[in-house]
Amino acid sequence: MNVTRRELEHWDRHHVWHAFTQMQEYEPLLIERGEGCWLVDVDGNRYLDGSASMWCNVHGHRHPRLDAALRAQAGKVAHTTNLGLSNSTTVEFARRLCELTPPGLDRVFFSDDGSTAVEAALKMAFQFWRQLETPRPEKTRFVAIAEAYHGDTLGAVGVGGVDRFTAMFAPLTFEPIRVPPPGRADADGRLVPLAESLAELDRLLSIYGSEIAALVMEPIVQMAGGVIVHPAGYLKSVREITRRHEVLLILDEVAVGFGRTGTMFACQQEEVVPDFLCLAKGLTAGYLPMAATITHRCIWDAFLGSHTDQRAFYHGHTYGGNPLAAAVGLASLDLFRDDLVLAALPAKIDRLARSTARLATLEHVGPVRQRGLVAGIELVADKATGRPYPWQEQQGRRACAAARGHGALLRPLGDVVVIMPPLAITEDEIDRLVTAAEAGIRVATG
Ligand SMILES: *Cc1c(COP(=O)(O)O)cnc(C)c1O
Secondary structure, eight states, X not given: OOOOHHHHHHHHHHHOOOTTOOGGGOOOOOEEEEEBTEEEETTOOEEEETTHHHHTOOSOBTOHHHHHHHHHHHTTOSOOOXXXXXXXXXXXXXXXXXXXXXXXXXXXXXXXXXXXXXXXXXXXXXXXXXXXXXXOTTOOEEEEETTOOOOSSHHXXXXXXXXXXXXXXXXXXXXXXXXXXXXXXXXTSOBOOHHHHHHHHHHHHHHHGXXXXXXXXXXXXXXXXXXXXXXXXXXXXXXXXXXXXXXXXXXXXXXXXXXXXXXXXXXXXXXXXXXXXXXXXXXXXXXXXXXXXXXXXXXXXXXXXXXXXXXXXOOOOTTTTOHHHHHHHHHHHHHHHHTTTTTTHHHHHXXXXXXXXXXXGSTTEEEEEEETTEEEEEEOSBTTTTBOOXXXXXXXXXXXXXXXXXXXXXXXXXXXXXXXXXXXXXXXXHHHHHHHXXXXXXXXXX
16 A cells, blocks of 8 residues: 555544644654654654653664564564463563662562553552551552652542643542642742751651551652752652651652663662652663553562452553563663663763753743753743743744754653653764754744
8 A cells, every 4th residue: 555645644633643732733743763863754854852752762763682672572472461471571571670670679560651550559559558467448548749740540640740731630530648849939939948848748747647558759850740850868858758657659760760860760869769669661662561560578468368368459451561562671671781871871961961051041941950861941931030931822832843843853841841862862962952952942932
C-alpha cells in the first residue's frame, strides 16, 4: 500500500486521539524514524529530541545494542504472563535492577507504565498496614506534595496536584493531605524556607500520622509541576520525619530515575532509601512500556501466608514483566555500565547550565531552573515582577512550536520550556538544542 503524506495527516487528524492535546487545534507532525538523539519526519526534516520522547529516551534512538537485544528476545518469545509464571529474561532483569537500587530494595513488582507503578505502591502501602501482625487498619490516608504529578489513572490523579490536569476529575478521586513543595512561593508570594516547610510536615504527621499509610513524592525534581527543584536536604529530612511517624515513603522516580539528576536514582543524591521506588520511563531506555514498583522485605513479608489467608496482592497488569521490555532494559543497564553513561554526565550538565545561562538574560525569561540534565525555562510577561502571561496565550506552546523550525522538538509545561534530552546527547547537540529553544522563545515573546 502506497500511502501519501496527505492521507496520513488526514487519518492522524481524524482517527488518532492524541494525549494531552486539543484535537481541534492539532497540527500533525509525522515522525518516520530516529537516529541517535535526532528524529526525522516523513519529509526528511531532522529535529533534536529535546524532550527525550516524553522524558524516557536514554541512550538515543535505534541504539544498535538495544535493537539487537530486542531482536534476540523476539526470536525467543514476545510475551508470556507473569501471573504465576515467569520468564528467564524478566527474572534476570529484576535481579540486575536490585543490584543497582538502594540497599534493601530487592522485591520488584512489574507493571507497564508510570501511573501503574504508583497505583501499585499506593495499594501495597494501604494493604500492608491491614496485614501487619498487629493490624493498623486506620492507616488509610496519603500525603502528597502540592503541584505533584504521579500519572493519569484515578489513584495517581488523586495524589497529583497539577490543577490543570486534575481539577476536572476531583469528584472521582480520593483526597490526600497536601503539603506545599519546599522552596516555592506561598500564596502571598513569600518564599517558604526549608526549615519551615519541614516543620509543617512534622506537625501534620504528628496530628494525622496514625491515619496515614504513606507519603508519596517525586524526589529532587517535580518535573510536570514545571521543573520544581527541591532544596538540598529536603528529601533526607522527609525520610527522617516519615520514619519517625511510622509513615511509609513512596518515591516516584518515573521521571528522575536512570541518571536524570546525575546519579542512577535521584534518591541516591541524598542517600535515602524509600519503602517503595517507582520506576518507568527510562526503565527500558525509552523503547517499550514497562514499570517497576520496588520494595523491601518487610513489606513483602506482610503479604505472605497460606492462600486461605487471602493476603496476596490482588493486582496485576496483563503486560507486566513483558520479556521484550525486560530484554531492552537489561541491555540498557549494560550500556550504563559499559559506556560509563553516569561518568559522562557532569560535563553535559555543566554545558547545559552554561548554555541556558544565556537565556536568563532574555527580556521574557524569568527563572531558569536546572538539576542534572533537565532545565526548565519559565517565560514571564514582566521580568521585574515575575508576572506570568495570561495562560490563554500559550506562550510555552508557541515557543516550542517555533523551535521546530530551528530543528528541535520541545514540549512545554504551561509557560515553562523544558529541555530534557536523552542522556546520550553530546555537548554540541546541547548547544544546538538551547539555541533552537532560544530562537523559539524570541519568536513567541518578541
Ligand atoms: C510520566 C510520569 C508518571 C506517569 O507515567 P506514565 O507512564 O505516563 O503512566 C508518573 N510520575 C511521574 C513523576 C512522571 O513523570
